[in-house]
Amino acid sequence: MKSIQTKFIALILGCVLLSSAVIGGVGIFTAKTVVDEDSARIMNLLCSEKAQEINALLSRIEQSVNTLAVYAVGELDSVESLRTDDAYIDAYTQKIQSVAINAANNTEGALAVYLRFNPDFGKPTSGLFWSKTAQNGNFQEFVPTDFSRYSPEDVEHVGWYYLPVKNGKAIWMEPYQNQNINVEMISYVVPLYVDNVTVGVVGMDINYDVIREIVGSIRVYSSGYAFLTDKQANIMYHPEFPIGTSISSMGSSLRSVADELLNMGGGSYLFSYTMRDEARKLAFCSLQNGMRLGITAPTAEIDAAKNRMILQCVIVLTVFLALSLLLTVLMTRRIIRPLKELNEAAKKIAEGDLSIALTHQTKDEVGMLADSFQQTVNHLQKYINYINGLAYRDGLTGVKNKTAYQETVIRLEEQTRIGRPQFAVVVFDINGLKEINDTNGHDFGDMLIIDACKIICKVFKHSPVYRIGGDEFVVILEDADYQHYNELLVRFQGALEEFNQYARPDGQISVARGIALYEEETDLTFSDVFKRADESMYQNKAIMKRQKAEVKVTDRV
Template sequence: MKSIQTKFIALILGCVLLSSLVIGGAGIMNANQVVDKDSADIMNLMCSEKANELNGLFSCIEQSVNTVAVYANRELTDVKKFKTDPEYVREYTRRIQDIAVNAANNTQGALAVYVRYNPNFTSPTSGLFWSKTALDGRFQELPPTDFSRYSPDDVEHVGWYYLPVKSGQATWMAPYMNKNIQVEMISYVVPLYADNTTIGVVGMDIDFSLIKNSVNTIHVYDTGYAFLTDEQANIMYHRDIPAKTPMDSLESSLLPVADRLRSGGIGNYLFSYEWRGHRKRMALCSLKNGMRLAITAPSKEIDAAKNTLILQSSIALVSISALAVILTILMTRRLIKPLKELNEAAKKIAEGDLSVSLSHQTKDEVGMLADSFQQTVNHLQKYINYINGLAYRDGLTGVKNKTAYQETVANLEEKTRTGRPEFAMIVFDINNLKTINDTQGHDFGDILIIDSCKLICKVFKRSPVYRIGGDEFVVILENDDFENYEELLDRFNTALDDYNRHARPDGRISIARGIAIYEENVDLTVSDVFKRADDAMYQNKIQMKKRREKADRSGSGSNADLCPDGSTDRNPNGSTDRNPDR
């Protein structure tokens, strides 16, 4: 028969091993999910940032072309003459020529600019065409393309004109090779209309290497890179694949990616595929010119950190398990207490109770495990507190927000049902904030709110302060502050007077306030207390307004409402008894 000690040791060993496997497995699974999400976030963020950079370049080009188009439309004063008078057309071309060339000179990567007219009622070579004959050259006037030599269906030679006119909207043309200077270009063309008539187009040719160089600067992980496709999933630029190659003709695993590109959907996740026997993942973003930016990297590089973490976790799991077996056999009695403590702590955490404290008096691996466990709990508690702080803090002033106020009210409601709490509410309202925002700006108004909040917090530093509206604050008084509320209100009046005495005239603060004390036989809910305090505040506001108007009539100054308390009425409700709101 096995001894109880043997059975106990076997039980402990089984529990330790099982717990290690469960905790380690859960950690590995969690690490796997976290690393996958981080990888997707990294690649999608990089893709989005680079797409924004390229879109900024495209926006500058569009702005240059649109500027020329707007000027061209404005200078066209007589459409009828434009259709019938060649001399008018030549004069019109001379007027817009300088603007067009100047726009091209000031556009990064511009190689040519042109304004071409509708060949149906102008010469087939009418318009202007300025281009560089070398990358580092200057713009020169060249003969425009002769429309009469090509059919409107000849996309290769005159598609730059007929495609935007046919679509009726500004168009980014696909990259093409300019054989005159051996430079690949991409064009942006805007159709011109006047009196519901197609006048022509304004376009600009851009050095496509500018876009390619920007794409080539993208590097992710060790060998990750970027490339461009069009909206039909054809390669536009890739360091290894010829342009215009359909993506779905490369690998069958790219079919879903190609379908997604054609459907216009991008997503904020990574597309998995296989390329030349290697698993890869891809992030996609849409560009302003209709292209798609893709960033791709091998899965083994993306998962390298995850695999290392899993390996390290597995090694740690095996090592800890082996040590646990040895130490359990040699030190069963010593391990019972810390293991029980760990077990109890784990139960509390599983139930949502993070207020655990482990003594872990032993200095062995179990003690180290307990210490790590405690640190994890502490970090988790800090993180939860941080999240709660974001949820319950006002972003402008740093005091508690309306959500925190509502939760406090709910707690007070519970106290009123189960006991006889003693508390009071003070409602503060900043006067003239809308006027200040309208006349001096919202930034000045925000400063006024912050300074007002500081005054309130300075006086009521032991009581919670809540900002429940743009210019409204609530303070809930309990314990000593509740007992000494009159003294605190006097201190607030003094602090406000001192502030206004040293502030500039346009920086003085006027705050109306009202207080109400919870009365069991009067208030059915906490909201009733607030309403009485709010009513008292409005009465105080009315009194302040009257004093200000009286001071204005007597000529005592225009800032009477900024120091509304006077020397004879220090209580904001005109009363000093325990029920000042009545």
């Protein structure tokens, strides 16, 4: 048979679990969606910002070359002179040369600048070509490429001229290696037209490291990085793969990414793929030179915030369920416990056992019955307390007796075995009590014991005082009293002298005392400490007797 408490718990927990499942599921789903959107926004925003930075560099290079192109066209007096007059060509070239070199010197990353005329005009090497022989060197003049040595279809050697002329617009050439200075370069070339006649081209070779350093410095999350591809989704820069590697050849999951790169995709979402058995996500955008900038990071790092949020939601739900279970149990126990307690109390009373304690009472009929039981328990408790007082209190002085002292000894003995306790034992003994009892009676002696006990308790009010014999007391010093034991002993002597100053001669009190501190190196048990304190007390007693005898001799003299 199920109890009422079990039924209550099942009902409430069922409602709580259902509510938690609905609210928690919606919360986790919402958190996942929000964090995924934020991650995509962070990755795409970073990609866009870095693309703008690279585009700004490309724009400055384009502006420099375009300005040179405008200047070259503006300074050209006659196309016909370029066709027939070699002297004009040389003079025109010299006029453009200083402007071209100045433009190159003021263009970030520029390694070469050139102006080449239509190979159908004049000599096949006509024009100018200035280049650096080292990355940090100065521009030097070189003989321009001889067009007569190459076919117009030879893209590797003269594609830089024929491609922009064929396209009829400025173009960015793909990176290539300059063997002279062993530097990878990227070129921007502008075709020159006058009256729909192709005059030639103006171009600059740019150190590809300028762009590569920007891309290489990009970091996202903990280990994410950036890379570059061309229009055909081939690697142009990657921290791990060589130039020319096809994206689609790096893994089957990257084929869809390669398709997006070819189609100039990208946007507000992330592409998922797997590389070397690691799940990753990718964001990319197009650069104005036709390349694609990609930013990638491990999915585990991107989803770390989401996973933390989901974990937090799970933890909160778990805590909520635990608290709900706890509150449910507490509430049902609060309802059921008075009935259980009354039932158990009735059984004990029927068996003659009155050791019951009703801790939960309600303001109803059950509470009235419980109150009657409680009154009985209260009377019983008072009686037990009275008995305990007799067992642990000294009947004459009211301080703790020898039974209580033995329990304290057991406690301190245990502490000396398992730790390093700090305590001191002070032993007091009333001098001449037997003589006082014989002279004035035991009642008078008891009064002196009580007075001596009051003085001890007054001084050592923060430490337990035990009467372990007729005229012998023990004080156990711990904590603050242990730290100030010397001050307390001086204060005791002062209190004793003050008492004797106002007491009758036969009512004055003489108390011998001795103290010993627990020393870990020498004291194996509490008894060792007590023994030293007791010996110190007897030494003090002997000194006091000797001083008293000396005073009597002096008085007789």
